[in-house]
Amino acid sequence: MTENTENTSAATPAVTTEIRVAIEQLVAEHHWLLDHGHADRLYTLYAEDAVSVGPLGTMNGRDAIKAWGERRVTQDAGTVRHFSGGTRLAWNDGVLTGTTYYTTFRSTQEDPLRPASVGEFREEYVQVDGEWRIRRREIVPVFGGENAAAHARRLAEGNR
Template identity: 75%
Template sequence: MPEVTSEIRAEIEQLVTEHHWLLDHGHADRLYTLYAEDAVSTGPLGTMDGREAVKAWGERRAKMDAGVVRHFSGGTRLAFENGVLCGTTYYMTFRDSQSDPLHPASVGEFREQYTQVDGRWLIYRREIAPIFGAANAAAHAQRIAAGEAK
């Protein structure tokens, strides 16, 4: 079984951090660059099958006023399972559109699989699993799908 080295850990943690930063700072149209061509993302936003689907979603998201959003994450567990690098990262999402923006809109896990393409780690599978605030996450996903602000 391969070992999760400190270099691999640093690369994956940077990948997850970059994902949050792009989303939180109005650059969702660049999220697709963090995904493999045949990646799949599932969660409150539905299923995005392939890098092009992530790109299309990100382009729509970047054009709307989603308000101020911040993702905080940590506690990343990485392990090779059957030769595939898998990770679970805990997250909290805050939105200024919440009735009390000081309380998280959603708390949960990113359950991911990663693949290396040309020496660079990318997201291969991503499941967004809200543990607390699932109704908030679903309502936000519906507003995004409808093209509504915040």
């Protein structure tokens, strides 16, 4: 079974089981750090020139992601859990890309058993010193985008 279905050529490497496991672990670690009060360490999962785009705005560079994470750990956002899966990986013009579906729950929602947001993480990955890192992450809410934007505003204002 071939996992790579786009831009397959002799020059394009396969999306191997090892690559898939490394990327899925990278995404899982991202969620664990964020959900367990360690957002100040998220920047370590990103390349130096990383870009993150989503309801919180655009962060350009690892330093911006680090500064956001350091602020985030000082905020009480309630309990948050991200569930993700269905990761699709492919090489596109020599760049490893991925789409991962996510569901986010927040204890601060009126009904915490109802998802706060459902969508996709659209990412590009790069190897840095032999380790996979996120080069670009776009957070694309499909359902609940207004909830994600409202949550970002509340945190920016110092509320949960």
